[in-house]
Amino acid sequence: MRQIGGLMAFFGIFAIVLDFLDRVPSILFWIYNWGNGPAWGIKIGLVVIGGLLYALGGGAEEESGEE
Numbered sequence: 001m002r003q004i005g006g007l008m009a010f011f012g013i014f015a016i017v018l019d020f021l022d023r024v025p026s027i028l029f030w031i032y033n034w035g036n037g038p039a040w041g042i043k044i045g046l047v048v049i050g051g052l053l054y055a056l057g058g059g060a061e062e063e064s065g066e067e
Helices: 002-020 026-034 036-066
Strands: none
Touching: 002 026, 002 036, 026 036
């Protein structure tokens, strides 16, 4: 879960940074079909959900690593 969350957060932050540079990552090009507002919602959602998955996925890996 931690890897998926990190990847989601990375793509969200990457898309936000590239939006300020007027570039669109090809993997996230489809989100702009609905307009700028929903695209921002999807990018922010990627960062938030990815961050939660990353944070929550760390506890199970740490516990299993101690054994």
